[in-house]
Amino acid sequence: MQQVPDEGLIEQALSLIATSEIATERAARQAASRLAAWRARTPQHETAYLEALRRWKLLAVVAPEMREHFPQDIPLAASRGMSRRTLLGLGVAGACTALLGTGWYWRQPLYRASYETGSGQLSQAQVPDRADGGGLGTRIDLSAQTRLAVSLYRHERVVELSHGEALFTVAPDASRPFRVRTRGGEVEVVGTVFTVSDRGGAVSLAVEEGHVRFHPAPRDARWYTLARGGPSLDLRANTAVTWRDGEVEPVRRIDPESVAAWRNGWLWFDNQRLDEALPAINAFRTRPLTAASPAVNALRLTGRFRSADADSASRVLEAILPLRAETRADGDVVLRLR
Incomplete structure (x- = not known):
């Protein structure tokens, strides 16, 4: 390092x-x-x-x-x-x-902008960061319930992702690296297409095209920090990695169609823990699904679901996992082991 x-x-x-x-x-x-x-x-x-x-x-x-x-x-x-x-x-x-x-x-930033989406809402932002100064360059697709801020400097381009998930299609500019900062660490690229997800638990990075470098943060990082939680990782197309409580899971291969599948109306899970999958589902629900115990959170979910059908996700989860859904008086749904 x-x-x-x-x-x-x-x-x-x-x-x-x-x-x-x-x-x-x-x-x-x-x-x-x-x-x-x-x-x-x-x-x-x-x-x-x-x-x-x-x-x-x-x-x-x-x-x-x-x-x-x-x-x-x-x-x-x-x-x-x-x-x-x-x-x-x-x-x-x-x-x-x-x-x-x-x-x-x-x-001193040359440009600053903040973006936020609500429940079930998708959005797109264009960043004026072309190397030739010709105008719009990098495109950011925001998933539901996502908050991020963009700052362009003379020597770097920085996005701070405070919550949610976004797809970045980065305009190449070797003189100004593009960095995404999260609780889980920093992602650094020159030109590529990738997603970063942070919904309060694990932080995930998936690469659709190109090459990125992930600098993980230590366990107790509340936000991006210069401190490192381990060696940097290089990821290339069709690979992903997850940071969870300061620990980095092994790099894994992924289906290229799974990257930012929410753009096409899908929620795509490939052997993901339920505590990572539920926040992604809840981003498209009117009332959240919650886990009743750590054992529920540890269950693994594989499958594709229509984001438009997220409000009926509890019935789907009951059908494929050993769970039962209980609806509270306030409308929230609790998932318990059967």
């Missing part, structure tokens, strides 16, 4: 890089020499240097925007050894370090 570089070390490297690029010839040579020695100290220094260099190169793309943040007229220092150009170079280097080192500039 790749180590996350320390921001303090990145700031040091940025300062040296900026000075070596902008300052006077003598000061630039001295900075380059210090930078070479600094990089050689530890592997952590070299990792921080590579990240700082990446940010510095990205700055070249947006340099006209950045100039407005820098003072155009810097007063001369009292010391005769400091030329005006050196002061300007060091001033720009300091400003670049402050903006890039702390991540302020890169954390």
